[in-house]
Amino acid sequence: GQNIDQPTEMTATEGAIVQINCTYQTSGFNGLFWYQQHAGEAPTFLSYNVLDGLEEKGRFSSFLSRSKGYSYLLLKELQMKDSASYLCAVRDRSFQKLVFGTGTRLLVSP
């Protein structure tokens, strides 16, 4: 089975940096994904990590440590439009489906 944990809710201020953590326990692992989801909309792909280390993409970075079963998503220079849910997902052993955590709701205030 798979268990994915992330904080339920976080708040931050416009212009700040926020780190959203994700821990996972899985019977198989073939990559960790982060998605952004605005209320009432579909999840949109943000990042993918399969090897340990940091992947940077503009204001967003994602880190993975496979030995610790840990990932984080780092958002820099926060903007109001970054208020959304951030979903951590693990791809299962067979390279097929994604298993999602419950998501972290981020609220960015002025």
Next chain:
Amino acid sequence: DTGVSQDPRHKITKRGQNVTFRCDPISEHNRLYWYRQTLGQGPEFLTYFQNEAQLEKSRLLSDRFSAERPKGSFSTLEIQRTEQGDSAMYLCASSLITGNTIYFGEGSWLTVV
């Protein structure tokens, strides 16, 4: 538009009625997934297809749920004898077999009254 397309976007139905959702994946994507999402939760996997073959079904998918992908292109998800607990957003997603990204459609909202 070349993204994943779902229809209808919203459906209100009475308990006990049948509903069907359609998904058109991104062209050439071999894999097609169905997920269900309720408020405050992450998407829950329901089933997936590789081409026309349904390769995995979640235990969440009771016998009232059936999905098809007859020609390996579009897919349908049917829910028979709907219950209030079926109220949720039903998400379709697609990917290439070799791809590292799964793309989601806008979702179909189901409300059972």
